[in-house]
């Protein structure tokens with residue numbers, strides 16, 4: 548009886564571990580991109596509009612923005628720039644930047660997103676000349692998601708409303724910290740082996 552219980556517990560632990568690895572192991576990122584691209588192709592085949600795709604925090608699933616909130620803001624300081632179908636079938640501009648510590652980030656720019664901003668804004672080392680930046684984090688799990696940009700001639704402390712209502716503000720969010728709703732749904736499907 549004890550041996551059976553132990554085996555059962557070990558099996559459950561293994562299942563949990565495998566599920567955890569599938570969700571969080573870094574290579575899942577590549578898998579995610581492939582799935583998102585496939586879903587996008589499928590949506591295009593059906594002629595479906597995917598402009599309202601939800602974009603979520605990869606760490607906790609918090610709803611950050613819609614596909615329609617994506618806005619291209621090209622910067623001459625980007626190390627590279629490419630178009631991708633990363634997010635639900637939309638062709639999005641992905642730019643690569645490097646910070647003063649040599650860390651590189653691929654970002655997508657958004658007109659607005661539900662993030663927590665950390666003022667005061669900083670004018671130094673801005674990836675977008677003429678704009679100062681604040682760090683942007685997830686309002687639910689505090690993961691660092693990217694940066695928010697505001698005109699550098701503005702005061703370094705403004706309100707969230709000032710930021711939201713202006714046409715001159717935008718955000719740059721790190722691609723691999725985001726997830727699209729269609730990919731999240733594919734993760735939540737019950738594997739066949741569990742349903743029998």
Ligand SMILES: [Zn+2]
Nearest residue numbers: 604607685688
């Ligand atoms: Zn989060």
